[in-house]
Amino acid sequence: MEHLKLYQKWLDDENIDEKTKEELRTIKDDEEEIQDRFYKQLAFGTAGLRGKIGAGTNRMNRYIIKIATQGLAEVIKARGKEAMDRGVAIAYDVRHYSDEFAKTAALVLAESGIKVYLFEGIRPTPELSYTIRKLNTMSGIVVTASHNPKDYNGYKVYWKEGSQILSDIAEEITEEIDKITDFSKVKEMDEKEAKERGLLNIIGKEIDDDYIEMVKGLSLRDDIDKDIKIIYTPLNGTGNKPVRRVLKERGFKNVIVVPEQENPDPDFTTVGYPNPEDIKAFEYSEKLGEKENADILVATDPDCDRVACMVKDDNGKYASLNGNQVGAILINYILESRKEQNSIPENGAIVKSIVTGDLGKTIAKEYGVETIDTLTGFKNICGKANEFERTKEYDFIFGYEESIGYVYGTKVRDKDAVISSMLLAEAAGYYKSQNRTLIDVLNDIFEKHGYYSENLFSLVLEGIEGQKRIKRMMEVYRKEYLKEIKGAKLSKFIDYQIQTETDFVTNETNKIDINPTNGLKFMLDDESWYAIRPSGTEPKIKIYIYAKGDTLEKAEEKVENIKLAVMEKLNSVE
Known part of the structure; x- marks a missing residue:
């Protein structure tokens, strides 16, 4: 079998060091492991x-x-x-x-x-x-x-x-x-x-200094409460020095780092899965926040390109804001500030992924700013910044996706948790000066634009068989998708792999101008939608759900109905 031949080839190769070969010898009797490493x-x-x-x-x-x-x-x-x-x-x-x-x-x-x-x-x-x-x-x-x-x-x-x-x-x-x-x-x-x-x-230092000055240059206002108390955790990653330095140099005096997660730790001992999108990553931050009576908890992932936050609510507990909500708050803060400064460009645009919610788009529209959808990933979001630079069609303001990635401006062409942490601190400090929390701001946005709820869940399927099952799930769902969920009827279906959009109201199918990718999106007639795609970097199939309702409870109920229906269908695929 091919994997066994490759295994032996590595053992015989004089260009491979002895330590690597020794590691391979330890699995000589485990054909399943050999197959997974060499298939x-x-x-x-x-x-x-x-x-x-x-x-x-x-x-x-x-x-x-x-x-x-x-x-x-x-x-x-x-x-x-x-x-x-x-x-x-x-x-x-x-x-x-x-x-x-x-x-x-x-x-x-x-x-x-x-x-x-x-x-x-x-x-x-x-x-x-x-x-x-x-x-x-x-x-x-x-x-x-x-x-x-x-x-x-x-x-x-x-x-x-x-x-x-x-x-x-x-x-x-x-x-x-x-x-x-x-x-x-x-x-x-x-x-x-x-x-x-x-x-x-x-x-080293010379680039660090330039980068920090650039980040500070993106700040939007100084009429803010800089005494706001912030708990910050870099989750033992690269954010510790740059995020703390920027906040310090911007005048935030009460930034407290989680000591157990301050320094580099490749084993991520205190957190296990170092993903701030998962609320479990905030365990140490919450304890410290309660002790210090902090206003906001901020966490960046190990390479400091993604940021998440929790905010103290009226009961003194910390509530988690998801990626769509943080994106909406940042868009609101950026555009509100720039409107005051009369600096919103005539052809301004924000860019988001196709699986990111529409609340940010609604806010942007209020300020006369266009929203452009791209495929998932900041390579595509910032690819639009590159395109705008060439064509001058739009002026790139902000890019984001629901998976807690954000970038403001065009000096960095990737998601940037250093910039985003500074803007989150600014926004929290600005609204605190008005006796409002970020939760208050989000609720005000909901009251103005409607109540939005969302969920992302994944089915993790590792190994060769897992990859095969993910492929089968996509193939089956592409042909046997749900036409109705709890009374909400399917109105549009987008298949990004063949670049088509089918409108079930007009019974028309048209080509869409977006690069092909293995993903599906379904729009229902009650303003809900969901999307399904295999992860490009992890052994999982991802399901994104988004709903709008007259109340938050109704929006959440719609999300749960979609989740149950889609899960049942996917799990039926062997």
């Missing part, structure tokens, strides 16, 4: 690479990093000496082997004659995006698995605009990767030689 090569896509750390073709290790980086090197080399001299910026997070993987990538690029700017230590992902633009590099790499569990790592590639690569560049890199037949074809330059030849350049 495929970790696929390089528009999200780069992401997977469990370990030896094997379907794992994150320095050999897979080398091959991917050589693929990138060939793509850059094909663009000539100017592209090679512009080079590549590289950042990495706190995870196991992140520093080693980053250095490996740097030395593979150097061997190909490509200049590299490598950060001296851990840095947040958005700072990498900023650095690409600041240093005018051709590309960028960040070694991170974002909010995945501790046994994962990843490798994301960016292009010259500072945003993640889209399918065109990803396909070029994949073509070059496929040409590499064995590890002997990929070489690393000696680190000392790379430095002496000016191919490896270590960067």
Whole structure:
């Protein structure tokens, strides 16, 4: 069988170190584990690479990093000496082997004659995006698995605009990767030689200072209560220094960090699953918040590109705000502030993903700002910022998605939790000066625009069989979708894979202008909708639900009805 041949090939390969081979020998009697590690090569896509750390073709290790980086090197080399001299910026997070993987990538690029700017230590992902633009590099790499569990790592590639690569560049890199037949074809330059030849350049404080000044320059107002008490947790990730520095330099005096989660910890000992979208990540923050009587709790994920918050309610308890709600509050704060300053551009736009709720769109419309929908992922959201820069069709103001990712302005072309944390603190301080909390603001928005509720849930299906079942679920639901849920009838169906929208009111099917992806969206006649898609980075199928009602209770009831109906249908697929 092919996976056993590949397993033996790694054991026999003189280019693979003894420590890696020893790890492989420990699983010699576990064919299921061997199969999982070798049944495929970790696929390089528009999200780069992401997977469990370990030896094997379907794992994150320095050999897979080398091959991917050589693929990138060939793509850059094909663009000539100017592209090679512009080079590549590289950042990495706190995870196991992140520093080693980053250095490996740097030395593979150097061997190909490509200049590299490598950060001296851990840095947040958005700072990498900023650095690409600041240093005018051709590309960028960040070694991170974002909010995945501790046994994962990843490798994301960016292009010259500072945003993640889209399918065109990803396909070029994949073509070059496929040409590499064995590890002997990929070489690393000696680190000392790379430095002496000016191919490896270590960067740090000077970029940090520029980045922090840029973030502070995006602040919107100073007529705020800066004594607001904030509990902050970086969840043992890269956000600790930049977020605290920005808040301090903006004058927020009462920022208290969760001590157990302050410093880097690749095992995420206190949280396990370091995803601030999950309310369990706030356990330590809530305890500290209650002790300190804090107004707001803020958490960033390990690579500090996503941010979540909880707010003290009227009962003194902390209520969680989901990604759609935080997005709506930020849009409201940004546009309210800019209207006062008379600085909303005539052709201003916010950009959101197709699975992000519509409340932000409703607020934007009130201020004369357009809302553009894209496929999921900030590579697509900031891809629109790149497009607007070229066409001048719109002026990009804000981008966001329901999975707690936000960016304001165009200096960073990825979601940025440093910028977003500052704006959240500002908004909380501004509304506190009016004796209002962020919950009060959200309720005011609901009263004005209608009550919105949403839910995201996933079915996790790991391994080969799990991937096959996810594929079957998508195939079955695509053909046997629900026509009615609790009296709400299907009005529109969008199949993003074949780029069509079917209107059941007019009985017309039309093409849509959006890149193809494996996703489905269903609109009901009561203003509810839901979407289904496989995750691009995790072994799960994701279901997004959104509903509007006359009251919050009615909206929540609609969400629950959709969830139960869709779950029943998906679980019936064996």
